[in-house]
Amino acid sequence: MTPRPMNLQKRILSAVALSAAAALALSGCGRSDGGGGGGEGSEGVSASPGITDETLTLGVTTPLSGGTAGPGTCTVAGLAAYMGAANEAGGIEFGDGKTRTVEIEAFDDTYDPQKALSNFQQNNGNVFAFTSGLGTPTNRAYREAAIDSEVPQVLVQTGDPIFSDREESPWQLGFVPIxxxxxxxxxxxxxxxxxxxxxxxxxxxxxxxxxxxxxxxxxxxxxxxxxxxxxxxxxxxxxxxxxxxxxxxxxxxxxxxxxxxxxxxxxxxxxxxxxxxxxxxxxxxxxxxxxxxxxxxxxxxxxxxxxxxxFAKAPQSPAYAEDEDVVAFLENLEQYAAEYTTTPDFPHCMWSYMVGATLEEAFTTMTEPTRENFMEALRSIEDLQAPLMLEGTSVNTTEDGQPAVSTVVVxxxxxxxxxxxxxxx
Known part of the structure; x- marks a missing residue:
């Protein structure tokens, strides 16, 4: 069994549960009518689409072909590597006490905004959240639809600052520095x-x-x-x-x-x-x-x-040849991401691996199987030293106007x- 990603320093976060009345009011938009994985939670809270007591499904719309296919495939590969290792180790224990495996559905948008929007429209009822996908024009293409549908579009790989503006984009959060x-x-x-x-x-x-x-x-x-x-x-x-x-x-x-x-x-x-x-x-x-x-x-x-x-360690650099994070990352990439790539030629491979760690941090503090509670948990992460991060950088999702990572090293x-x-x- 491949070990879980190394050196992930967990912080205990305070996840304030929604009151019963607020939860019932908010969960109506996330109620599943079948096919999306939603259902009635153990506490009587309606689960959002894409999550059950056993699984959670993530969607990624990103270029898997065309001129940006190299970095695009990496936006899925690192995430697949991280979640594959987590699933193999038994799954992730969520804050509601349920242990779930995380499934990934990747959709090719060829870096075409219209295809990205179509991917979202056809699949937003079947996945819990969209994440990790590459591109400013493609992520912008379905941003308004995600807001209107109240579907998380988070830790996406664009430096467009609008995704980190909580008032303008309440269901979004960028990952990479603006x-x-x-x-x-x-x-x-x-x-x-x-x-x-x-x-x-x-x-x-x-x-x-x-x-x-x-x-x-x-x-x-x-x-x-x-x-x-x-x-x-x-x-x-x-x-x-x-x-x-x-x-x-x-x-x-x-x-x-x-x-x-x-x-x-x-x-x-x-x-x-x-x-x-x-x-x-x-x-x-x-x-x-x-x-x-x-x-x-x-x-x-x-x-x-x-x-x-x-903000990421470079696996190709001799300086990191024996680094614990890098060794685990390369092993997991080889074992769980072969469908996309096993060679991290682009930094997006490392970034999406960090996205996986950040998502796990949010999952462990979710007390309800809803998109609303997930967004609350996601926006409460401070000073997370995710695997592969360079010294002096960290994940912090609490600052309005800034993405999950805002520090870089020249x-x-x-x-x-x-x-x-x-x-x-």
Whole structure:
């Protein structure tokens, strides 16, 4: 039997049960008419769809094919690895005293917002909550429907801050740091240098790209030595960014702030810059900075200086070869996630593993089998050191306006993996 994920430090949370009257009033929207797993709980509380006394079913709509299939499959693989190990160990003991296994239903949306919405509409009555799926446009596509249907859409892998606004999105919660946090972290690194530096920016023409650029510009606003000299955008549907790279290279900027989410386009951007003879230092978003899936295929030269941010241990790094968390993660990925991937080439594999740990923390404090009580428990987690988290980062779901993880560490590519960047070089 494969052991449960290691080093998960449990915190005892106070989960305030709903009063009987409030529970009856709230549970009406979650009452099952069959087929969704709902039923009458042991205390007379109507269970929400997707949960019984023995099982809970999670839905994931994410790109399993197309240009973002690499990170997309990872959003399911890590979750499958974590829950597979938990199920093998006997299941998860919930706060209501029931021990349940957790089942995962994954739906391919190809990074198409309309497909994501269709996936939600066709399956929201059969799953307890949607979680872990990749993408700003795809998660936004069914956000309003999830609110209207009062279905949790939580710990999703988008840095869009709207998912962490409790008033605007009462049934949502993001998992990864908001894009502004990532851009700000790199801007602060640049602002801390005494060098005069010029910056070129290429960003995705949507909330994803705008968030990165906003955070970056705010961080360098007071720095007289940092100047943005060229700024362009691209569409997520574009098949090439060669024209943008040619124009940006003409600026001869020292730094390239590259807020792109499409894996093939990031690879081609690195290759095109080399073809043009432009060798800036690079900033890459956490979701498109993988050494194995991005930098190696692009023939990236570590001497150019590739920076990114992270909150997860990198299994490929020699520094973590014997790390207890990493060893357990790789074993569980191999045993329980083979349907999706067993090679964690993208950080989303590690992130979704942490999502599994965060969900388990919420499950253990749920006192009723309802979506309402789940959201209450989920929003009560503080300082959880989930498996694979870097020192100095943790899960905290109690701060309005922030996702479950809001702290990142700036790292620099060393030719094999990433190491903490104490300063910009």
């Amino acid at each position: 894009y502004q946090n990532e851009g700000e972290a790199f801007g602060e690194l640049l602002a801390g240098t005494d060098e005069d530096l010029t910056v070129a920016i290429l960003s995705q023409n949507d909330d994803y790209g705008e968030g990165y650029v906003e955070g970056f510009k705010e961080a360098i606003a007071g720095s007289e030595n940092i100047e943005v000299v060229s700024e362009l955008t691209y569409e997520a549907t574009d098949t090439s960014v060669d024209a943008q790279l040619t124009e940006l290279a003409g600026s001869e900027a020292d730094v390239f702030f590259n807020a792109m989410s499409i894996t093939p386009l990031v690879i081609s951007a690195i290759e095109k810059s080399r073809e043009l003879g432009w060798s800036p230092s690079w900033f890459l978003p956490s979701n498109t900075s993988s050494p194995v899936a991005i930098l190696d295929p692009a023939g990236a030269d570590a001497e150019d200086g590739f920076y990114s941010v992270s 790292q620099k590519y060393n030719g094999a993996g990433y190491e903490t960047a104490e300063s910009f070089e």
